[in-house]
Amino acid sequence: MGASAARELHGSEFSEREWAEAAEQGNAFFDIAKTLGILAAVTLVSLMFDALGFSEVTIVVTYVLGVLLTAIATPKRIYCFLSSAVSVLAFNFFFTTPRYSFQAWGKEYPGTFAVMFVVAFVASWLTMQLREQARCAAVASRRTQVLLDCDQLLQACRTSDEIVNVMCRQLIKLLGYDVTWLCAAGKGLAKPKTLRLSGAVDTTPLGSSEQSCAQWVFEHNKCSGATTSTSSEASCLYLTVRASDVIFGVVGIHVGHENINSDERSIVLSIIGETALALERDRALAEREAAAVLAKNEQLRANLLRSISHDLRTPLTAISGNADILLSEDVSIEKADRRRLLADIYDDAQWLTNLVENLLAATKLENGTVRLNLTCEAVDDMIEEALRHVSREARSHQIQVVPTDDILLVRADGHLVVQVIVNLINNAITHTPAGSHIVIAADRNGDFVRVSIRDDGPGIPDAEKERVFESFYTINHGQADSHRSMGLGLFLCRSIVEAHGGTIYVTDSHPHGCVFVFTLPAEEIPRDDAK
Known part of the structure; x- marks a missing residue:
C-alpha cells in the first residue's frame, strides 16, 4: 500500500516515512510548471513596476522574491538554481538596454547580473534550509508525540492483548508499514496476527521462510530479516519484545x-x-493476583479445618457421652x-447430616460441578x-x-x-431467642418471585449485612465458633x-429483627392449567 493510499485511510495522519517521501519525491512536470509560473507572474509584476517608473533595484528585488517563492513551492535545489538563472536572463531581456534582447550595453550589467x-x-x-529544519522539527515532534501517546496508551491497558495492539498501532503510525x-x-x-x-x-499464517526467520530471532534474541545481514531476503524486519x-x-x-x-530504528526500539x-508489569500483576487467590484459598482451608475441628467435636462428644450413658448397665x-x-x-x-450436605453442596458450587435440574416449581410446595426438614x-x-x-411458579431446581x-x-431459629x-x-x-423470611430477633448490624453471605463468617465473633455454625449456610x-439468576440480601425488620429476601425467575402458569 502506497503513501497516498495510507493517507486516504488515515486522513491527515502521516507516518514519519511519508513526511520524508513528501520532501524528497514529487512530480517533476508540476515542479517545473510551478517554477515557470512564478517567474511569469514576477515578470508581469516587474513590467507593471517598470511602466510605473520604478527603478531597476525594485525589479531585481522582485525577481529575488520570485526565487524565494520557488524555494518554498518546490522540493529540490535544482529548481532554485533554474529560477535564479532564468530570473537573470528575464531581467536582461525585458529591462536592460537594448530591450527584448540578451545584449547589455552598460558596463555595470555583468556585475549586476552576477550579484543578482x-x-x-x-x-x-537558505529558505530551503529553513524549510528542511522545519520538516526535521516536525518529524522530531511527531516522534516525541508518538512516544508520549504510546506511554499513555500502555498505562491505560488492562490486558496483554491491549498492550500488543497499542504497540502495533504506534509502529504503524510511525513507519507506515503493516x-x-x-x-x-x-x-x-x-500463530501470527498482522495489523x-x-x-x-x-x-493468515506466514510463509515457511518468514516463520523460520521469526523463530530464529526468538531463539537467539537477535534482530533479523529485511535490512539486516541475516535472512535479508525476508520481507519483514523481526525484533524480539523482551524484558529482563x-x-x-x-x-x-x-x-x-x-x-x-x-x-526511525531508535524510536522503534523505544x-x-x-x-x-508493560507486558512485564502485566505479568507481575497476574502473578500477584494468583498469589492473592492462593493465599485466600489457604486461609479458607485453614478456616475450614478450624471450624470442622470445633463444630464436629462438639456434637460428636455429646453423641458419645449420651450413648455411653444409655449403654451403661x-x-x-x-x-x-x-x-x-x-x-x-x-x-x-441430624445437625451433622445437614453440615455435611452444606459442605458438599458448597464445594460443588464453588467448583462449578453442580448442574441445575430446572423445572417448573410451586413456591408454596x-x-x-x-x-x-427444619431444626x-x-x-x-x-x-x-x-x-x-x-399460584407462584418459578423455574428452579426444587x-x-x-x-x-x-x-x-x-x-433465624439459631439467632433468635x-x-x-x-x-x-x-x-x-416483576419477572421474579420474591421470598422473604422475617424474624423479630436482635437483628444484624449494618456493617455486617454484606459479610454474612461470606463463607466461614458468622455475626458474633467474625469467625464460625458460636451457635455451632460453620458460617456456610x-x-x-x-x-x-445466584446460580439461578436471582439475588439475595438482608434488610432490617421493624421494630427489631431482620428480613432475608431472595428472588428467583418467575415461571408463567401454563394456559391449559389456567383454563
Missing part, C-alpha cells in the same frame, strides 16, 4: 526492501522497550430421661417441604407462613431451593440463588 544570481540563489538555498505479532508459546511462537494499515487484522530474561514474542515490520534509518515493560435411667438422651443424639446426628428447635419458635393470593429455605429458617416469631412470605415482583444460599 548569487543573491537569489543564496537566499533560496506489523505482525507472534506471541511466545513455550519454546516456540503462536494492516487499513486497521484490519489478518491471521523473558521474551514475550517477536514483532515483524513489513519494510520490504526499504531501509529504516537510525532515527516503543518495543516500553511495550516489554450400672445406671438406671427413667423412661423420660432415656427419651431425652435419644432425642439429643438424634438432633446432633417448596416452603411446605422445607418446613418438614427440631423450631418447636420453641412461632413460625407463620403467609398464604399467597395466586431440591436446592428447598435447601435455601431450610438454611434461612434454621438461621425461644418464643420469637418467624414469618415466611412470597409475592410476585448463608454462603450456600447466595451461591444457589
Whole structure:
C-alpha cells in the first residue's frame, strides 16, 4: 500500500516515512510548471513596476522574491538554481538596454547580473534550509508525540492483548508499514496476527521462510530479516519484545526492501522497550493476583479445618457421652430421661447430616460441578417441604407462613431451593431467642418471585449485612465458633440463588429483627392449567 493510499485511510495522519517521501519525491512536470509560473507572474509584476517608473533595484528585488517563492513551492535545489538563472536572463531581456534582447550595453550589467544570481540563489538555498529544519522539527515532534501517546496508551491497558495492539498501532503510525505479532508459546511462537494499515487484522499464517526467520530471532534474541545481514531476503524486519530474561514474542515490520534509518530504528526500539515493560508489569500483576487467590484459598482451608475441628467435636462428644450413658448397665435411667438422651443424639446426628450436605453442596458450587435440574416449581410446595426438614428447635419458635393470593411458579431446581429455605429458617431459629416469631412470605415482583423470611430477633448490624453471605463468617465473633455454625449456610444460599439468576440480601425488620429476601425467575402458569 502506497503513501497516498495510507493517507486516504488515515486522513491527515502521516507516518514519519511519508513526511520524508513528501520532501524528497514529487512530480517533476508540476515542479517545473510551478517554477515557470512564478517567474511569469514576477515578470508581469516587474513590467507593471517598470511602466510605473520604478527603478531597476525594485525589479531585481522582485525577481529575488520570485526565487524565494520557488524555494518554498518546490522540493529540490535544482529548481532554485533554474529560477535564479532564468530570473537573470528575464531581467536582461525585458529591462536592460537594448530591450527584448540578451545584449547589455552598460558596463555595470555583468556585475549586476552576477550579484543578482548569487543573491537569489543564496537566499533560496537558505529558505530551503529553513524549510528542511522545519520538516526535521516536525518529524522530531511527531516522534516525541508518538512516544508520549504510546506511554499513555500502555498505562491505560488492562490486558496483554491491549498492550500488543497499542504497540502495533504506534509502529504503524510511525513507519507506515503493516506489523505482525507472534506471541511466545513455550519454546516456540503462536500463530501470527498482522495489523494492516487499513486497521484490519489478518491471521493468515506466514510463509515457511518468514516463520523460520521469526523463530530464529526468538531463539537467539537477535534482530533479523529485511535490512539486516541475516535472512535479508525476508520481507519483514523481526525484533524480539523482551524484558529482563523473558521474551514475550517477536514483532515483524513489513519494510520490504526499504531501509529504516537510525532515527526511525531508535524510536522503534523505544516503543518495543516500553511495550516489554508493560507486558512485564502485566505479568507481575497476574502473578500477584494468583498469589492473592492462593493465599485466600489457604486461609479458607485453614478456616475450614478450624471450624470442622470445633463444630464436629462438639456434637460428636455429646453423641458419645449420651450413648455411653444409655449403654451403661450400672445406671438406671427413667423412661423420660432415656427419651431425652435419644432425642439429643438424634438432633446432633441430624445437625451433622445437614453440615455435611452444606459442605458438599458448597464445594460443588464453588467448583462449578453442580448442574441445575430446572423445572417448573410451586413456591408454596417448596416452603411446605422445607418446613418438614427444619431444626427440631423450631418447636420453641412461632413460625407463620403467609398464604399467597395466586399460584407462584418459578423455574428452579426444587431440591436446592428447598435447601435455601431450610438454611434461612434454621438461621433465624439459631439467632433468635425461644418464643420469637418467624414469618415466611412470597409475592410476585416483576419477572421474579420474591421470598422473604422475617424474624423479630436482635437483628444484624449494618456493617455486617454484606459479610454474612461470606463463607466461614458468622455475626458474633467474625469467625464460625458460636451457635455451632460453620458460617456456610448463608454462603450456600447466595451461591444457589445466584446460580439461578436471582439475588439475595438482608434488610432490617421493624421494630427489631431482620428480613432475608431472595428472588428467583418467575415461571408463567401454563394456559391449559389456567383454563
